[in-house]
Amino acid sequence: MHIPDGFLDTRIWVGAGVLSAGAVAAAVAKTRKVLEDRQVPALGVMAAFVFAAQMVNFPVAGGTSGHLLGGALAAILLGPWSAGLILTTVLIIQMLFFYDGGLTALGANVLNMAVIAPWVAYGTYRLVSNLFRSSAGRTAAIFLASWMSVMAAALAASLEIAFSGTVPLKIVLPAMLGWHALIGIGEGLITVVVVSFVSRLWGLEQPEQKSVAGGEGL
Numbered sequence: 001m002h003i004p005d006g007f008l009d010t011r012i013w014v015g016a017g018v019l020s021a022g023a024v025a026a027a028v029a030k031t032r033k034v035l036e037d038r039q040v041p042a043l044g045v046m047a048a049f050v051f052a053a054q055m056v057n058f059p060v061a062g063g064t065s066g067h068l069l070g071g072a073l074a075a076i077l078l079g080p081w082s083a084g085l086i087l088t089t090v091l092i093i094q095m096l097f098f099y100d101g102g103l104t105a106l107g108a109n110v111l112n113m114a115v116i117a118p119w120v121a122y123g124t125y126r127l128v129s130n131l132f133r134s135s136a137g138r139t140a141a142i143f144l145a146s147w148m149s150v151m152a153a154a155l156a157a158s159l160e161i162a163f164s165g166t167v168p169l170k171i172v173l174p175a176m177l178g179w180h181a182l183i184g185i186g187e188g189l190i191t192v193v194v195v196s197f198v199s200r201l202w203g204l205e206q207p208e209q210k211s212v213a214g215g216e217g218l
Helices: 012-036 040-054 069-078 080-098 106-131 137-165 171-202
Strands: 057-060 064-067
Touching: 012 069, 012 106, 012 137, 040 069, 040 080, 057 080, 069 080, 069 106, 069 137, 069 171, 080 171, 106 137
Parallel strands: none
Antiparallel strands: 057 064
């Protein structure tokens, strides 16, 4: 999932960087209005959990790698804006200290994993949970949101690499989507368990209730 330096055409990584910068700026402005002192630790704990989850990497054809994402988990519990900031922070730390993802590709990695993934997860979760207002429906919504977020990020990364002329689409697309379809199942199961546990811990049993991080999640 992390794209290294040299894989993206200049137009692709510059364009992705501009989009990511705009999304992160919007997230900062949005979360600044709703975050309180008691809510900041929740973001820190979530960032640490996502960071640990993303350290488990699986090699994928075409020079890329796959791993658990955590975008759905953060988006469902804390909202897509907070999730975007969490994932962006994690990606920057991984790039600087663990050389996971390239500097020029940072904008694309942020776009894929910190913007697209959380918003796809959040939209999917809200749609499915509103259609099926039951415990089973909420569980299905969490699982599907997690799976869709992984697939959306993998699709975006595949298209960026293919449009850059680095790896043909017919090679990178099935490799990325095939592996991440399996990874997404694991992510969905983990997210269901963690969201269920945290919801009980926070006393948030219903999907309509507000989250600890400003009313966007759950």
